[in-house]
Amino acid sequence: MPKVLISDKMSPLAAQVFRERGVEVDEITGKTPDELKAIIGEYDGLAIRSSTKVTPDILAHATNLKVIGRAGIGVDNVDIPAASAAGVVVMNTPFGNSITTAEHAIALMFALARQLPEADASTQAGKWEKNRFMGVELTGKTLGLIGAGNIGSIVADRAQGLKMKVIAFDPFLSPERALEIGVEKVELDQLLPRADFITLHTPLTDQTRNILSAENLAKTKKGVRIINCARGGLIDEAALKQLLDSGHVAGAALDVFVTEPAKEHPLFGTPNFVATPHLGASTNEAQVNVALQVAEQMADYLVSGGVTNALNMPSLSAEEAPRLKPYMALAEKLGSLVGQLAHGVIPRISIHAEGAAAELNQKPIVSAVLAGYLRVHSDTVNMVNAPYLARERGIEVREVRTEREGDYHTLIRISVKTEAGERSVAGTLFGNQAPRLVELFGIKVEADLAGHMLYVVNDDAPGFIGRIGTALGEAGVNIGTFHLGRRAAGGEAVLLLSVDEPVTGDLIAKVRALPGVRTAMALRF
């Protein structure tokens, strides 16, 4: 039974879903990195929010880990390249808390417009300062969105309901989408001087870090109010403080900070500054959504191989998974065969799906081929890290699809560019389930690639089969299956034998010494 650790505070529904799906679960929150390192080796899955930091050091101790699930959107607390290299799928829940976070941005916009936190503190302190708190209306004001993805577009919708004019800077926003969500797409330099309110909704990347730098903040309209419910690091906090103090910025509300938890900060106590402790996603509804979603996704992966919302692996729905499973087994076996037979560096690998195989999601098939191929050289390769490792080794991966059927109703062919030229192997599924090799380097040969095998290339000549049978018999090796193919009568022939024991070096030497043998080697599947 797979076992998951929930290491951050999460709705109890997550644990309930895991148990219902046959996954054992421990909820242990608040561990230090060293404490987490001591226990992480026991788990197949790790469910987190933002407190747990999944570093390369933690991953090095996570010897059984297969999946990390983030109950939320941002995965900046997970080292994704390190997880990919370790073969661990990283998934998030991209929509479950979007509405809640958009609502928090709108709430902070109101808080700034009417100075609600300060008015509240003053009133409850018995001051009744009616003349101190003069606000601004939102109606008719221009809202500048930086980032118009899931959350930004919900903010735009709500702001339009408040009769605001919404302009957006987002290099990846298409003109059609801008029209659909009713925003005017602008450049950042146009947004800064026009917006009465600016709200940020981008991830923190090399391009967005400090997007509201001192220089850009200086270009904003005097009296602008700024909201950040996305990520700390998007705004230069020191420059913001200066502009709040000078009155150029009329108000700023931050839910997120460069360093979190932010228990002390130069901005704290600044007039017209509002702070919340990363509460964007903190509603009952959002927490139920993300907890249910993360548990379902992780259980799908651990129990049936379905992959949803993974950031480092192609998606594979729980419905697709059973259909793709035999194809992935075939792809992995063919990849392994190529890896075992090919010598030297392979600069290119082409994966050709024909007939029924061409109608399927190719990404998992490609990952399985690469995993089979690369696992020959390393036991730690899996479908998650194989594409990453192939890229690292400079292997070009090509995909070809032909929906028309050839000799078989479904076929996967793998061709590799080797020093000796282009070589290919092909396989099909018998009864839509059982992987079978059908072609090996241009020779038709049908074989089940399983267990210990002996591969022989020989001259097609009378008496050869008898000689090889005798050689194996004398070595005490029992033959399980026997598959033959030849290029032409009297020409090059191949023989694939499955045997009950590992094929030893002595046996290979004995076979190679037989008359007519061109090459012989052991294979393992």
Ligand SMILES: NC(=O)c1ccc[n+]([C@@H]2O[C@H](COP(=O)([O-])OP(=O)(O)OC[C@H]3O[C@@H](n4cnc5c(N)ncnc54)[C@H](O)[C@@H]3O)[C@@H](O)[C@H]2O)c1
């Ligand atoms: N405060 C919270 O608790 C909370 C909750 C949920 C999400 N978030 C954060 O909110 C942010 C947005 O989430 P989302 O779900 O809308 O993400 P999203 O991926 O749907 O949208 C992000 C948008 O940013 C745009 N973008 C990327 N680079 C850009 C750039 N250089 N300039 C301008 N725009 C750029 C993208 O094109 C995309 O449209 C994320 O950082 C997420 O982690 C915070």
Ligand SMILES: O=C(O)CC[C@@H](O)C(=O)O
């Ligand atoms: O889990 C949280 O409370 C914050 C989540 C938020 O930052 C996110 O990116 O989804």
